[in-house]
Amino acid sequence: MNKKLLFLSSFLFxxxxxxxxxxxSNQYIARQGEMSFFSYTSAENIKANNDQVLSLIDFSxxxxxxxxxxxxxKFEKSLMEEHFNxxxxxxxxxxxxxxxxxxxxxxxxxxxxxxxxxKGDFILKGIKKTLEFKIDINKIGDVLSVKGEVEILVKDFxxxxxxxxxxxxxxxxxxxxxxxxxxxxx
Amino acid sequence: xxxxNYRNIHKLIIVSILLLTAxxxxxxxxxxxxxxxxxxxxxxxxSLTSKELFAGLQSRSSGDLIDYxxxxxxxxxxxxxxxxxxxxxxxxxxxxxxxRQIICEMQPDQNFEILKLKIGDKIIVKGILxxxxxxxxxxxxxxxx
Numbered sequence: 638m639n640k641k642l643l644f645l646s647s648f649l650f651x652x653x654x655x656x657x658x659x660x661x662s663n664q665y666i667a668r669q670g671e672m673s674f675f676s677y678t679s680a681e682n683i684k685a686n687n688d689q690v691l692s693l694i695d696f697s698x699x700x701x702x703x704x705x706x707x708x709x710x711k712f713e714k715s716l717m718e719e720h721f722n723x724x725x726x727x728x729x730x731x732x733x734x735x736x737x738x739x740x741x742x743x744x745x746x747x748x749x750x751x752x753x754x755x756k757g758d759f760i761l762k763g764i765k766k767t768l769e770f771k772i773d774i775n776k777i778g779d780v781l782s783v784k785g786e787v788e789i790l791v792k793d794f795x796x797x798x799x800x801x802x803x804x805x806x807x808x809x810x811x812x813x814x815x816x817x818x819x820x821x822x823x
Numbered sequence: 824x825x826x827x828n829y830r831n832i833h834k835l836i837i838v839s840i841l842l843l844t845a846x847x848x849x850x851x852x853x854x855x856x857x858x859x860x861x862x863x864x865x866x867x868x869x870s871l872t873s874k875e876l877f878a879g880l881q882s883r884s885s886g887d888l889i890d891y892x893x894x895x896x897x898x899x900x901x902x903x904x905x906x907x908x909x910x911x912x913x914x915x916x917x918x919x920x921x922x923r924q925i926i927c928e929m930q931p932d933q934n935f936e937i938l939k940l941k942i943g944d945k946i947i948v949k950g951i952l953x954x955x956x957x958x959x960x961x962x963x964x965x966x967x968x
Binding site: 668669671689704708709715733 | 893906908909911913915924926928954955956958962
């Protein structure tokens with residue numbers, strides 16, 4: 638009987654401490670976030686998808702971090718992919734892009750969808766730009782998702798496009814993303 | 824005069840044929856370059872286990888692994904998770920610890936093979952190494968064994 642009691646009390650203590658820890662961290666991870674970009678011109682429309690974007694979010698502070706492997710973008714045509722990695726982004730030199738920011742006025746207790754502004758630094762090709770854009774945050778229980786879109790200007794990131802191809806690539810690129818998070822246990 | 828004209832026409836025909844051949848070859852070359860190769864037909868540059876892959880990163884011989892980016896590698900590991908989205912499967916192989924895994928985005932023609940898999944199976948996947956975030960990322964993967 639004593640042994641049983643000891644076991645039960647130990648188990649309860651373990652459960653309580655686990656619960657306390659998870660409440661303290663409130664961190665979520667998306668290992669396979671979706672990100673797409675679109676370039677619309679009268680000459681050609683270009684679309685690329687990356688389904689392996691990494692993102693971490695601290696729901697108590699509103700801090701969000703995103704890391705994007707540039708070579709994981711998939712294009713309809715492999716020649717486009719080659720141009721993107723070798724000529725425009727120089728993926729050998731700059732394999733990742735990243736974003737670190739804070740969600741403004743995030744309500745961690747809100748159940749359902751809340752639209753908020755996120756402000757932070759986006760780094761592409763080693764060039765840092767501050768971005769501010771709208772995101773939709775949906776949280777029901779432990780299920781958390783964030784989606785939104787942002788506009789990136791080609792000229793801001795030293796992306797050199799040959800004059801011959803410049804009519805085919807838009808000056809402003811639309812980036813959309815959708816991240817499904819799960820609880821992060823580190 | 825008639826003879827000269829005939830020679831000119833002859834030349835014109837030859838030039839036209841050559842031009843047409845060049846255009847056809849260019850179109851074929853362009854189309855061939857457009858098509859992404861099947862991973863089955865791509866040479867395997869390295870074979871290793873999931874643990875060896877992350878051990879390589881830790882010992883900062885990751886330079887060696889970076890040499891394999893955009894090349895086909897084979898990785899042996901244990902299936903941790905299978906995800907399906909937009910008709911595309913992704914297999915997550917166990918890495919060195921909870922936080923680092925191997926993400927293998929499968930070729931669409933692998934869907935039938937994936938249905939036979941279950942969590943905990945030991946498999947070998949072959950895919951194009953794209954790089955590393957928290958996890959190693961391989962695209963266009965096939966089940967090699």
